Amino acid sequence: MTSFTPNANDTSSTAAGDSVGGGAPAFSPLYQQIKSLILQSLQAGAWKPGEMIPSEMELAARYRVSQGTVRKAIDELAADNLLLRRQGKGTFVATHAERNVQYRFLRLLPDTGDRNEEGPTQRNIISCRTIKGLSDICKLLQVPTGECLIHVRRVLILASTPTILEDLWLPSSSFKGLSAEQMRDYPGATYAMFEVEYGVRMVRAEEKLRAVLPDEAQAQLLHIDQATPLLSVERVAYTYNDVPMELRRGLYRTDTHHYSNTLS
Template identity: 50%
Template sequence: MPIPSLPAASFSPLYQQIKAMILASLQAAEWLPGSSIPSEMELAARYLVSQGTVRKAIDELAAENLLVRRQGKGTFVATHQEDEWQYRFLRLEPDTGEKFLLVNRFLACEQMKSTSTIAKLLKLKAGDPVIQIDRIQSFNGKPIVFEEIWLSATRFKGLSLDKLNEWSGPMYAFYESQYGTHMVRAEEQIKAINANQELATHLELPLGHALLLVDRVAFTYGNKPVEIRHARYNTSQQHYVNKLN
């Protein structure tokens, strides 16, 4: 009699299973961004494991910036609405090092059928409805960023220029408070391009001026892509920073 081959998923530590259960609770919005989750002891009792095992699960989620630990207070669900996290994904900063206060101006917010490229990135079907937002961000009165943003129209139902204009603050805080969608991570691809006529006009630069092109896909819980950005930065007075570890 042949010996059965080994199972594919050979081994999963307890703390990984706990981590998955906590993640599921986050995804199911059982605990909302900004609020505290049960204490380590409570979770240990709920899952019938020791505190140390819960600890290790939470440690990893905190390392991934999904949870935030605060000694003496508790463990909290990460939120883009905290001051510290407002510009967590913004890597642009002034060459001078001064504080960077970007002012928003929305140019458009329209529903359209997704192109095949957008659909693929958002894991939708080509032609599914998406919302396109155009915006310019300025610093000290100078336009610095021009970007187009795409969102699934079903997830962000009813999003309009008016709603955007009522909001003052970062987009990710907006998504979170208005649509219950918390961004967990993002991936960017960066190129240098020459400004065409449209970009030159928007960013008040000569035709052909070099710009940073930043393509971003942002993900919510469960590695679900929910936002596409196609941004151009004027980097004459500011730069993109990155730390390599």
């Protein structure tokens, strides 16, 4: 991991032309540069999801900065849900296997009770195959048109009711060997499986929502009629450094569930 000698006041911005690690000129506060270095280590897999990272004191010594500078960098990474502080234990790489994190991108909640009362989600995998990506799909995944992608279609069954119909597109180069059986039988969250089996961690997502009516095939898979309104959710999920790794288009039933989000 890169180390460097900071300015005399390590909480100030670097001078014009200075850079961390000899790269392009940097003009950001020093804690932002430390944040960037830690992020590089996360991306490189220096610390796996769920593992504890070095202490603030160790990182401060490694980077030759104050412990307060490291703390501020870690605070931002924790706010971004990339790191997780545990009181009295240390700081860990966040993982989708954590119960309080695994549903981070699933905002559909039951109208009564809570998600835990519904029991585990059942996955009915309709298909899982390799395809040549169409232009609109490839554009969102930032790959050339015609690139090999894995396309998965599945129905998620909540409380014994088919509730979500999803189409997923993934770069095949990053998910070699992914199968319908693996998608169906993995005991944890799908994003946790991507972490453990393929070393791909989804760190953020962008969504677009609209109301739609299903076509005949979609209605049959969700056990509804074609006059039932659905919530259409298009999500692009990104790994480190804003690299898109998944496009997901879902149709959500909202007769017994609702989409919930907290804005701050």
